[in-house]
Amino acid sequence: MLNTSSVTLRASALAFVWVFLAACDDDAAPASVTPDPTEGEKEDSAKIAANWKSKIDHTWLHVDLADRTAEASIWFEPGRSSTVSLEAAGLTIDAVTSDTGPVAWEKRAGALHIAHDVGKGPIHIDYRFPVEPQGEGLAGNGSTVLWPYYCGNLFPCRSGPADGMRFVMEVSGTKSDERAIYPEELPADAPSYTLAFAVGRYTCQVLGKTPAATEVSVCWLPRGKTKALTGTKSLVKAFAWLESHIGPYTFGKKVASIAVAWGESAAGGMEHHPYWHIATSEMELPLTHVHEAVHGWFGTGVRMRCWEDFVLSEGTTSYLSARALAQVTDARTENAIWDEYEETLEATLEDEDILAWPTTCGKVDILDDGLFSNIVYMKGAFFWRDVAKAIGPEVLDEVFSGFYRARVGTAAGMQDLLDEVRIETGFDPAPLVQKWLRSRGNPLR
Numbered sequence: 317m318l319n320t321s322s323v324t325l326r327a328s329a330l331a332f333v334w335v336f337l338a339a340c341d342d343d344a345a346p347a348s349v350t351p352d353p354t355e356g357e358k359e360d361s362a363k364i365a366a367n368w369k370s371k372i373d374h375t376w377l378h379v380d381l382a383d384r385t386a387e388a389s390i391w392f393e394p395g396r397s398s399t400v401s402l403e404a405a406g407l408t409i410d411a412v413t414s415d416t417g418p419v420a421w422e423k424r425a426g427a428l429h430i431a432h433d434v435g436k437g438p439i440h441i442d443y444r445f446p447v448e449p450q451g452e453g454l455a456g457n458g459s460t461v462l463w464p465y466y467c468g469n470l471f472p473c474r475s476g477p478a479d480g481m482r483f484v485m486e487v488s489g490t491k492s493d494e495r496a497i498y499p500e501e502l503p504a505d506a507p508s509y510t511l512a513f514a515v516g517r518y519t520c521q522v523l524g525k526t527p528a529a530t531e532v533s534v535c536w537l538p539r540g541k542t543k544a545l546t547g548t549k550s551l552v553k554a555f556a557w558l559e560s561h562i563g564p565y566t567f568g569k570k571v572a573s574i575a576v577a578w579g580e581s582a583a584g585g586m587e588h589h590p591y592w593h594i595a596t597s598e599m600e601l602p603l604t605h606v607h608e609a610v611h612g613w614f615g616t617g618v619r620m621r622c623w624e625d626f627v628l629s630e631g632t633t634s635y636l637s638a639r640a641l642a643q644v645t646d647a648r649t650e651n652a653i654w655d656e657y658e659e660t661l662e663a664t665l666e667d668e669d670i671l672a673w674p675t676t677c678g679k680v681d682i683l684d685d686g687l688f689s690n691i692v693y694m695k696g697a698f699f700w701r702d703v704a705k706a707i708g709p710e711v712l713d714e715v716f717s718g719f720y721r722a723r724v725g726t727a728a729g730m731q732d733l734l735d736e737v738r739i740e741t742g743f744d745p746a747p748l749v750q751k752w753l754r755s756r757g758n759p760l761r
């Protein structure tokens with residue numbers, strides 16, 4: 317995909333620049349030119365990223381689907397870095413410029429290294445991007461999934477869950493009978509995997525407005541209307557409950573559940589706020605819609621400090637989506653959700669067993685090390701249910717609210733939320749942490 321010969325020519329002319337930069341640079345500046353990444357080097361970029369010092373402030377992105385070309389402009393937070401490095405494993409870079417003209421760059425080991433003083437304005441990158449297997453970028457079905465660290469297959473980025481970014485986006489080049497659904501702007505900091513678009517023959521309907529004036533919609537693909545309207549019957553009320561009990565939503569005044577054709581075997585959804593995606597196979601399930609909505613507060617609103625804090629995102633969201641949906645429906649719905657959670661936990665434990673909350677931070681690979689497991693979702697939910705039983709569910713709502721309001725737009729760890737429980741209520745959750753998050757097996761048995 318990459319035009320290797322032009323890179324080599326360009327890079328050799330710039331060898332002097334790179335050697336100089338390597339001596340004084342904060343980021344991972346290359347000292348010599350190496351070929352573009354081969355298969356297997358891709359995964360290195362995310363690990364390198366943890367050491368990159370310049371921070372992305374916001375990204376402007378124009379993606380053209382007709383010829384899969386794109387332009388990205390990236391602004392950085394003030395800093396001292398004289399080069400910037402970005403993950404770009406799947407991208408073919410055509411040109412890199414600053415506001416004053418072309419700049420030196422090199423792509424190596426899945427990353428794009430650019431000689432650029434972050435204090436001197438944005439960097440502009442012209443590139444091409446591929447169609448990737450489902451779940452690793454833009455898929456053949458027209459929708460994107462960048463979680464957990466595949467943003468570099470769609471745009472130059474930083475994939476660490478703690479790295480926050482805002483973006484402005486434009487998608488063009490769709491076929492005449494299709495529509496691209498995406499937010500034109502993400503106005504608050506979110507992890508890179510929040511960015512997404514979905515292309516298809518969509519029909520959308522406004523479901524209603526919350527008292528905080530957030531307009532909630534749903535979009536479905538052909539023959540998906542009945543399921544979409546069934547699954548979102550309580551979505552406006554649940555969203556309003558979250559706004560009033562946890563805190564103001566920060567990703568805009570329009571939100572939507574978007575059906576995506578991930579295929580028959582795919583399940584669940586993805587927290588692409590403010591237009592989160594739901595697998596077509598789950599569009600009729602109210603809990604899936606509310607689950608992805610709740611991530612606007614936990615996981616996306618407050619980001620994870622590292623992947624080990626996955627339970628802060630998924631455990632809290634699984635608990636809170638059950639709580640929010642129950643509060644706007646009835647006890648029967650609530651009981652059914654917890655029965656389902658129990659069944660899911662039991663079924664998962666037949667195949668695998670892990671600690672829901674590892675003791676390290678920044679050491680595990682969320683996919684390769686098996687942390688992306690229903691164990692984290694379900695044990696995290698049961699942990700919070702036990703805390704709620706001890707201190708009262710309304711009190712726990714208030715703890716969540718205080719934590720969210722203080723930390724929205726930043727990254728936090730599970731320990732920070734546990735500390736908040738102890739400080740605000742006097743209740744020590746440590747024994748429940750041991751029971752649910754730091755033990756194997758099924759505490760329900």
Ligand SMILES: [Zn+2]
Binds near residue numbers: 587607629
């Ligand atoms: Zn989730």
